Amino acid sequence: MPVETHCHNDLGMAVANSVSGALGDLEAGQDAWGSTCVNGIGERAGNADLLSTILAFRHGFGLDGRAEIGDPLDLSWARRFALWASYALGQPLPYNQVGVGANAFAHESGIHADGALKDHGNYELYDEETLGPFPEDWHARRGRVVLTGEYGGRAGFRHMLDGLGVEPADEETAFRLVQLCNAMTGRPLTDVELRLIATYPHELALLFPGGLD
Secondary structure, three states: OOEEEEOEOOOOOHHHHHHHHHHHHHHOOOOEEEEOEHHHOOOOOOEOEHHHHHHHHHHOOOOOOOOOOOOOOOHHHHHHHHHHHHHHHOOOOOOOOOOOOOOOOEEOEHHHHHHHHHOHHHOOOOOHHHHOOOOOOOOOOOOOEEOOOOOEOHHHHHHHHHHHOOOOOOHHHHHHHHHHHHHHHOOOOOHHHHHHHHHOHHHHHOOOOOOOO
8 A cells, every 4th residue: 555754844854754754665565655845834844845855766866767756747847836835825935945945056165166167966966957947036146156255266256257247457356355245244245246346356455454464
């Protein structure tokens, strides 16, 4: 008989427990039902997240060709569906939400940014494009994003400036200013701020007396 798993996320393990339960059912020769909810929304700490569970089966356990996931799934609606659900239920979508959060494919750390620019497979288990576009009102940058900031490296810094079509007046000073400004604000810098720093690095360096020595 089919067996269903219905897990809550009190310990942050709802998806892991749901997947483990389903794998046990399959090993026993039974069909498995996983009870999930879009964006993991549910009582208390929530339930198993629908998309996370699907991605775990597709990319984490080598089940391709060995087991079928019910009806055909079209993940190209994942991002739109996640945001619409967050609007409808009045629960903001976390930046780090698996697959659909604004930062799910954002890279800032120097080694991460450099590796992702060379081959996104270095740090990403699946292609972000398979999850479809963000709704038009979602985020200024779509999909995979390389950021530059306090912990960013030179590869990410150059990538951002090249994307803006900006050549810094003093690259070394601008790079260090970006790190300091990000540490001070605690958020990614905007395009306007990056352009300003690249254009006037020596003038802005006066804001940090001794900070660039």
